[in-house]
Amino acid sequence: MKPERVNHYELGLKTQWLDRRITANLAAFWTDIGDYQATVTNGQLGVLRGYLANAEAVRTRGVELDTAFRPTERLNLYANAAYTDAKYVRFVDAPCPPELSGGSAAAAGQSPSAPGTPGGISPTACDVSGQRLPGISKWAFSYGAEYALPARIGTTDGNAYLGYDGSYRSRFSSNPSPSAYTYIDGYGISNFRLGYRADAGWNAFLWLRNAFDRNYYELLATQSGNTGLIVGQPGDPRTYGVTVSASF
Numbered sequence: 711m712k713p714e715r716v717n718h719y720e721l722g723l724k725t726q727w728l729d730r731r732i733t734a735n736l737a738a739f740w741t742d743i744g745d746y747q748a749t750v751t752n753g754q755l756g757v758l759r760g761y762l763a764n765a766e767a768v769r770t771r772g773v774e775l776d777t778a779f780r781p782t783e784r785l786n787l788y789a790n791a792a793y794t795d796a797k798y799v800r801f802v803d804a805p806c807p808p809e810l811s812g813g814s815a816a817a818a819g820q821s822p823s824a825p826g827t828p829g830g831i832s833p834t835a836c837d838v839s840g841q842r843l844p845g846i847s848k849w850a851f852s853y854g855a856e857y858a859l860p861a862r863i864g865t866t867d868g869n870a871y872l873g874y875d876g877s878y879r880s881r882f883s884s885n886p887s888p889s890a891y892t893y894i895d896g897y898g899i900s901n902f903r904l905g906y907r908a909d910a911g912w913n914a915f916l917w918l919r920n921a922f923d924r925n926y927y928e929l930l931a932t933q934s935g936n937t938g939l940i941v942g943q944p945g946d947p948r949t950y951g952v953t954v955s956a957s958f
Contacts, residue, residue: 712745714746715744716741716743718739720737721737722735733776736774738774739774740769743770744766746766748801750762763886765801765804767800768801768843770795770797772792772795772796776788784859785855785858788852791849791851793848795848797843798838798840798843801839807885808889810832842883843883844882844884845884847880847881848880848882849896851878852876852877853877856873856874857872857873858870858871861906866910868908869906869907870905871907873903875900876898878898879897881893889932892932893930894928894929894930895926897924900921901919902917903916913953915953918950926944931943
């Protein structure tokens, strides 16, 4: 296993306007990784292991925008966006996705069978150069708002507030060797909170996460030695609770 080599370049701009009521930060980045260490799964029948493999070259590049707005003393808004283009520049000996594996490994001089051939011959490796890296969406957004009102509880001054946080990410691959069966569709999540923040340093709030009970997967993965078996990790359903914190 070879060590990774990383070259990262970034160019950005930070700005504030209208007496710091508006903040906007823009950054462009480019990262080249040599001998990228990818955790892969061996799809050959009867081989029960995953391992680290070196992808010869990987590249990620994109743009990020972070903004915050304070139109009044009581209202805060924010919106962030990111575009990321991440791919294998060269990875010629990656394990094959499940639709191309499962048979006997091709011996020297043998040609792989067509996908889905019973008792067929599978390629020993696949060239995934130019395909997307796992776990990275091309588009990602986060946004939210909080509105606060001065309030007193007994003799304690503070602020009652209502907040919202949302996020969205576009479709992404969740397997090191991209497969038709391990792409996860884009999804959005909404969270709410209602609480009281005391000037004395304590904060208590009710929270509701995944408020609209969106069904989604965080991960879809192939299993070693079990061609055709895809294991999914679902995201958290709607949850709610109470948080109390204090600072000293």
